[in-house]
Amino acid sequence: MRYQDIQWEDEDSGFTDDKSTKKAEVQDEVSFEDLLLQDASQDDEADIRVGRQVTGTISTISSHSDTVLVVLDALHTAVMDKNQIINDKGEMEFHVGDKITAYVITKNDDEILLSRRMGQSKNPLEDLLMARNSQLPVKGKVTGENKGGFEVTIMGKRAFCPVSQIDSKFVANKAEYMGQEFNFLIEKVEEGGRNVVVSRSKLLKREGEAKITELESRVDQDLILDGVVREVKDFGAFVDLGGFDGFMHVSEMSYARVNRASDYVQKGDKVRVKLLKIETTDDGKKRL
Structure with missing residues (x-):
């Protein structure tokens, strides 16, 4: 029920007895409650995907089991x-009614499972294995480089990231990644955590595919996007x-005629563009 559909009593209809007044008040209260519930149900579904960090409110801490219920929306x-x-x-750090932030470990039709301990665990090896099995992103810092790639510190452990896996683009200068913090996917955990291999490019690809899927549903909304020119060819530029x-x-760079893309943009330029369409190639890839 919407606000304009609520029936108000005519002021000139005369006095009503107490019972009628109370009845009307109850009806109004129910109407507003229904309205709020309807508005809540019409909200967009929350972005609750495996690997995402979410915040909710603790509603129940069971005294008969090890279960804690967290209302996300x-x-x-x-x-x-x-x-x-x-x-x-052995003390409770959180109580019913407290806000809590955690990672989505698994999600299916029946259950959403959360964990706080990605990156702050008492057992880093256990968390590394959980992150690998669930393909959860974990924050790490690039602390060194070697012949084949980079050394990355994750959860207090040293990991290896091949140079081909540090970015979605070609790495021309390894020094620009030194000291940087990124999210990675755990690819391999062996020898009790002494051999850990991570990838950032796979995570970037996964996130990019998710963004493209979201853009597809809004492609007719004249979307304006910000980007950086990555490569310039005579016939255009990749952003x-x-x-x-x-x-x-x-032909889409200016209202004026542009003969070569390099006359208008250079690699590294920040640009603002309008999304015209998203195409699917023969091999199933998306192209903007």
Whole structure:
């Protein structure tokens, strides 16, 4: 029910007895409650995907099991193990009504499972294995380089990232990544955590595909996007839009005639572009 559909009593209709007044008040209260519920149900579904960090409110801490229920929004309630909210002294760090932030470990039709311990665990090896099995992104810092790639510190452990896996683009200068913090996917955990291999490019590809899927649903909305020119050809330029590329044809660069794209843009230029269309190639890839 919408606000304009609520029936108000005519002021000139005369006095009503107390029972009628109370009845009307109850009806109004129910009407507003229904209105709020309807508005909540019409909200866009929350972005609750595996690997995402989400924030919710603890609604239940079971005294009969190890289950903690966390309300994420009007449509989603997640489950967390009780040991996630207990410190080293056995004390509860969170209580019913508290806000809590955690990672989505698994999501299916029946259950959303959360974990707080990605990156702040008492058992880093266990978290590395969980991140690998669930393909969760984990933050790491590039601390060194070697012949084949980079040394990355993740959860206090040293990991290796091949140079081909540090970015979605060709790496011309390894020094620009030194000291930087990025999110990575755990590819391999062996020898009790002494051999850890990570990838950033696969995560960027996954995130880019998710963004393209979201853009497809809005392609008719005259979307304006910010990007950086990644490569320039005579016939156009490839623009990095944040994990995925779009192609800007030379004929779309200006109202005036542009003979060569290099006359108008250079590699590294920041540009603002309009999304015209998203095509699917013969091999199933998306092209902007």
